[in-house]
Structure formats: C-alpha cells, structure tokens
Amino acid sequence: MTHPLQFAQWSSAMQTRIEHVLSTAMPKDTETPATLHQAMRYAVLGGGKRVRALLAYAAGEFCGASLEHIDISAAGVELIHAFSLVHDDMPCMDDDDLRRGKPSTHKQFGDATALLAGDALQSLAFELIASDQLSIQAAQKNSILHCLAFATGSRGMAGGQSIDLESTGIKLSQTQLAQMHALKTGALMHAAAMMGAYSAPNVDIQKQRAIDTYAKSIGLAFQVVDDILDSEADTATLGKTAGKDAEQDKSTYVTLLGLETAKSLAQSLYQQALAPLEPYTEEAETLRSLANFITQRQF
Amino acid sequence: MTHPLQFAQWSSAMQTRIEHVLSTAMPKDTETPATLHQAMRYAVLGGGKRVRALLAYAAGEFCGASLEHIDISAAGVELIHAFSLVHDDMPCMDDDDLRRGKPSTHKQFGDATALLAGDALQSLAFELIASDQLSIQAAQKNSILHCLAFATGSRGMAGGQSIDLESTGIKLSQTQLAQMHALKTGALMHAAAMMGAYSAPNVDIQKQRAIDTYAKSIGLAFQVVDDILDSEADTATLGKTAGKDAEQDKSTYVTLLGLETAKSLAQSLYQQALAPLEPYTEEAETLRSLANFITQRQF
Numbered sequence: 001m002t003h004p005l006q007f008a009q010w011s012s013a014m015q016t017r018i019e020h021v022l023s024t025a026m027p028k029d030t031e032t033p034a035t036l037h038q039a040m041r042y043a044v045l046g047g048g049k050r051v052r053a054l055l056a057y058a059a060g061e062f063c064g065a066s067l068e069h070i071d072i073s074a075a076g077v078e079l080i081h082a083f084s085l086v087h088d089d090m091p092c093m094d095d096d097d098l099r100r101g102k103p104s105t106h107k108q109f110g111d112a113t114a115l116l117a118g119d120a121l122q123s124l125a126f127e128l129i130a131s132d133q134l135s136i137q138a139a140q141k142n143s144i145l146h147c148l149a150f151a152t153g154s155r156g157m158a159g160g161q162s163i164d165l166e167s168t169g170i171k172l173s174q175t176q177l178a179q180m181h182a183l184k185t186g187a188l189m190h191a192a193a194m195m196g197a198y199s200a201p202n203v204d205i206q207k208q209r210a211i212d213t214y215a216k217s218i219g220l221a222f223q224v225v226d227d228i229l230d231s232e233a234d235t236a237t238l239g240k241t242a243g244k245d246a247e248q249d250k251s252t253y254v255t256l257l258g259l260e261t262a263k264s265l266a267q268s269l270y271q272q273a274l275a276p277l278e279p280y281t282e283e284a285e286t287l288r289s290l291a292n293f294i295t296q297r298q299f
Numbered sequence: 300m301t302h303p304l305q306f307a308q309w310s311s312a313m314q315t316r317i318e319h320v321l322s323t324a325m326p327k328d329t330e331t332p333a334t335l336h337q338a339m340r341y342a343v344l345g346g347g348k349r350v351r352a353l354l355a356y357a358a359g360e361f362c363g364a365s366l367e368h369i370d371i372s373a374a375g376v377e378l379i380h381a382f383s384l385v386h387d388d389m390p391c392m393d394d395d396d397l398r399r400g401k402p403s404t405h406k407q408f409g410d411a412t413a414l415l416a417g418d419a420l421q422s423l424a425f426e427l428i429a430s431d432q433l434s435i436q437a438a439q440k441n442s443i444l445h446c447l448a449f450a451t452g453s454r455g456m457a458g459g460q461s462i463d464l465e466s467t468g469i470k471l472s473q474t475q476l477a478q479m480h481a482l483k484t485g486a487l488m489h490a491a492a493m494m495g496a497y498s499a500p501n502v503d504i505q506k507q508r509a510i511d512t513y514a515k516s517i518g519l520a521f522q523v524v525d526d527i528l529d530s531e532a533d534t535a536t537l538g539k540t541a542g543k544d545a546e547q548d549k550s551t552y553v554t555l556l557g558l559e560t561a562k563s564l565a566q567s568l569y570q571q572a573l574a575p576l577e578p579y580t581e582e583a584e585t586l587r588s589l590a591n592f593i594t595q596r597q598f
Binding site: 027032033035036037040083084087090092093110111112113115116118119120122123124126127130131137138139141142143145146149150152153154155156158159161162163165166 | 326332336339382389391392409411412417418422423426429430436437438440442448449451452453455458462
C-alpha cells in the first residue's frame with residue numbers, strides 16, 4: 001500500500017483536478033437558462049469525496065491511460081452520481097433536505113428545477129464523452145458510453161433505486177440486500193473503474209479483469225460502510241441527514257447483521273477487492289490505497 | 300408530394316416498425332425490477348404519432364441509410380421524448396393526469412416510480428445507440444450520441460422546459476417564444492432528423508444541410524400547430540388535457556398572435572421547411588409529405 005500521506009496527496013490532487021474538469025466542462029451559471037445552469041452547478045460542484053472519479057483515475061492509470069484521457073469519463077460518472085442524488089433527495093423519493101452539508105438542490109431551487117437539473121446532468125455526462133473534448137478512439141468512447149449508460153439505467157442504478165423503493169418496510173435477506181446495492185451503488189462505482197480501464201490506448205485483458213473484480217467488491221464495501229456510518233455518525237459529521245435509513249424502516253447491513261458483523265463484512269470485502277491485484281506490485285498501489293480509503297473512511 | 304394514401308401507408312408502416320423496435324429493445328415487463336420496467340413500457344409503448352421516429356426514418360432514407368441502420372436511433376429519440384413526457388406530467392411540473400388518452404405514468408405508478416422510469420428511459424436511449432444493436436461505424440455512433448445528448452440537455456429540451464417554467468405568467472415576445480420552443484420541442488425534432496442523416500454510410504454534406512434547415516422549420520411548425528390544436532380541440536380528440544396552456548397562463552402562439560395569424564405562421568414555416576428540398580425530386584417526397592402531415596394534422 002502507498003504511504004498514507006502519499007495517497008492523501010494523490011487523492012487531494014485528483015479531487016482538485018476533477019473539480020476543475022467539471023467546472024470547466026459545465027455550462028457557466030450566467031448562460032441561459034441561468035437558473036437551470038446554476039442548479040446544475042450547485043448540485044455538482046464544491047463537495048463530495050469524488051470516490052467515483054478517484055476510481056476512474058486509479059483504474060485508468062493502472063491500465064496505462066493518461067490522466068488527460070480519463071478526465072472526461074471521470075467527470076461523466078460524477079455528473080451521473082450528482083444527478084442521482086438530486087432526484088433521490090426529492091420529496092417523492094427520499095425527501096431529504098440536506099446534502100453535503102447544504103440544502104439539497106430542490107430545497108434551494110424548487111422541485112421543478114431540480115427535476116430538470118437532474119435530467120440535464122444525465123445527458124451532459126453522455127454529451128461530454130461523445131464530444132471532441134475526449135480525444136480517444138471512437139470505439140473506446142462507445143465502450144465507455146455503453147458502460148456508463150447501462151450502469152445508470154434500469155439494470156443498474158435506477159433499477160437499484162426502484163428495488164429500494166419497493167423494499168421499504170420489508171425485511172430483505174442479505175442476498176437480496178446485496179443484489180439491491182450491487183445495482184443501486186455498485187453498478188456506477190464498477191462503471192467508473194471500467195471506464196478508466198477502457199480509456200487506455202492498449203487493451204490488457206488481465207488488468208481489465210482485475211479491475212472488474214476489484215470494483216465489484218469495492219462497490220459493495222462502500223455501501224456496507226455507508227450503512228455503518230449512517231447508524232453511527234451524527235448529521236453534522238455526515239453532511240446529510242443521519243439515521244434516515246432506520247427512520248424510513250429500510251433494511252441496511254447494520255439492521256440485518258448488527259454493527260460488528262457489518263464491520264467484519266466490510267473488512268472481508270476489502271480483502272476481496274485486493275485479491276485480484278496480487279500479481280501487481282507498485283502499479284497497483286494506488287488502487288490498494290483507494291480500497292483502504294473507501295473501507296476505512298469515517299464520513 | 301407523395302400521394303396522400305402512399306404517405307399514409309409509409310407512416311403507418313414506420314409506426315408499426317418503431318413500435319416493434321421499441322418493444323423488442325426495452326426490458327420485458329417481467330424482468331426485475333418489474334414495476335420499473337412496466338412503468339417504462341407503459342410510458343413508451345402503444346401510442347403517440349411517433350413524429351420524431353418518422354423524421355429519423357424519412358431523413359435517414361433521404362440521405363441513403365437503410366431502415367435497419369435507422370431503427371435504433373429512431374427508438375432512441377422516441378425514448379427521450381417519452382421520458383420528457385413522463386417528467387413533464389409530474390405534479391411538480393405540468394401536473395397532468397392524462398397522456399395519450401390514458402392516465403399519465405405518475406398517476407398509474409406513483410411519482411417515485413415515474414421519476415425513476417423517466418431517468419431510466421433516458422439512459423436506455425444512449426445505451427441502445429452505443430450497443431452492438433446498432434451496427435454502424437463507431438464514429439457515426441458518436442455523432443448520433445452527441446447530437447441526441449446535446450438536444451436533450453440544458454442547451455436543448457431541458458433548457459427549453461426551464462425557460463418555459465420561468466416564463467409562466469410572463470408575456471413573451473414572439474422571438475422569446477420561438478427561442479423557448481426551438482429548445483423545448485425543436486431541438487429533439489431537429490436531432491431526430493440529423494440522427495437519421497448521420498446513419499447513412501456516406502456523407503452527403505448538401506443533403507445534411509437540407510435536413511438541418513428542413514428540421515429546424517418543422518420543429519417550430521410542430522409547436523405552432525400544437526398551440527393551435529390546444530386552443531381549438533377538446534380533451535377527447537387531443538388525448539391529453541386541452542386548454543392547459545391558457546389555464547396555466549402560458550404564452551402560446553395563439554395567445555400571442557391570435558388564431559388566424561398563428562395559422563399563417565404554421566403555413567409559412569411549412570413553406571420554409573420545403574425550400575431546402577427544392578433541388579430534390581422523388582427522393583424528397585416522403586420528407587415533403589411528412590412536413591405536410593405535421594403542419595396539417597388535426598390531433
């Protein structure tokens with residue numbers, strides 16, 4: 001594993017980098033329709049751990065892509081994540097007033113503008129990847145676009161949200177919970193890493209397979225840790241309303257397994273993420289540190 | 300112009316064709332998450348004039364693309380249109396209970412599922428075009444994807460909806476109204492035609508330019524006719540709630556220009572659409588008939 005300080009520097013540099021890429025790629029908040037563009041920028045910029053962008057950068061560099069060739073895909077997956085949060089926070093969904101320590105987008109701009117901002121963030125992700133701003137082979141772009149679109153839709157994130165909706169008040173089994181989260185959270189995290197891998201000029205199937213396995217475990221580990229944090233942390237630390245899951249009578253890894261077993265599961269998924277990286281030494285250090293960061297995070 | 304009966308046969312054949320393409324390309328309503336897939340299919344299948352698909356087919360054939368190579372793009376643009384209707388009908392937007400003569404998607408499935416169904420329909424459009432189901436060059440796919448994503452987002456349809464929201468209760472000038480509709484309705488109709496044009500194996504710049512001009516006029520004409528029909532028709536004929544615009548105090552071409560001048564404008568836009576097709580004889584007949592169909596329609 002990279003020295004913690006070294007990883008902190010890398011992740012901080014990548015967070016600054018993606019913030020700049022996003023800020024530059026998005027329409028300015030003075031451009032007509034200004035309110036919509038303000039809402040889009042509000043929903044995306046100035047916050048978040050950017051875990052999905054970090055996954056794209058780390059997986060992309062591991063597979064041999066330059067950062068310049070990963071930027072737009074990393075931005076695309078963050079736009080999709082931001083759109084999902086905007087819609088997820090709306091009154092007809094989770095009805096959450098707080099996001100990243102500030103009013104959620106619909107609280108700030110109203111429901112109609114939030115709905116449209118989410119819609120427009122989704123299409124912006126695909127638009128950017130298909131645009132000349134990403135200068136890789138057209139066939140690579142297609143793989144990246146397909147990967148992202150699939151992970152966003154009914155067989156990915158939206159599908160997971162739908163299962164989540166239907167399972168409120170129902171006690172899920174661990175298998176059902178894992179299936180739901182594999183779609184709701186895992187699909188997009190997996191896509192982020194694969195999009196990074198697809199950005200490399202030369203295909204290394206063995207490395208792509210390693211990323212595939214790594215990202216699936218990390219995606220699930222992320223959610224287990226999220227459930228642990230939701231049950232433990234207070235709202236101020238979390239930057240979003242804590243204890244929401246229990247309040248809404250949703251199955252979580254903590255309600256299902258108890259806190260200690262959930263923690264063991266997170267640890268075991270962390271180990272599963274590392275396994276496919278075993279053949280690789282220095283070149284996989286960032287991926288290992290990122291796995292550690294995701295599973296050991298406190299917020 | 301094609302003989303009316305001949306055009307009716309063509310459009311009816313294309314409507315049947317796109318219904319089949321959509322039905323086959325969409326997840327089955329038994330596939331998990333079944334409720335979401337049912338809502339998606341409910342929102343898309345079994346209704347509508349499919350004007351955007353007709354534009355894609357007519358423009359594509361004019362430019363030399365085979366129907367097989369236009370199918371997925373035509374389906375993509377119809378999916379985007381359907382998603383926009385689902386979200387537009389929601390309580391926080393137009394709050395409309397009726398669409399295509401049946402309960403709108405949120406009335407049938409609830410707001411949360413409608414929100415997710417719209418989101419998933421959007422990503423499905425991009426997923427299908429990027430997938431192997433569309434077997435054209437990767438560079439062509441990129442052009443098509445970019446065109447559709449741009450037309451969907453904040454500089455296209457979503458932008459137009461946002462301007463529409465903000466202009467409720469404000470009297471717009473004819474220029475402002477045209478700008479709003481060029482985005483809200485025009486952008487996607489223009490994209491539909493351009494996507495058809497981009498599906499041809501060989502690029503004919505002159506024909507692409509003709510389609511570009513044609514589609515811009517037709518997009519605006521469509522909206523002018525919509526406003527005329529909204530002011531004249533009753534709910535049963537229209538299949539959606541009539542008189543909604545006036546009720547919501549929205550500027551329309553009819554409230555702005557009066558009925559007769561609005562009708563003259565529709566006629567003049569129809570002529571503008573035909574102008575770029577003048578150099579073409581038989582090969583542009585379907586496009587001419589389609590322009591006639593769009594501007595003379597009674598529903």
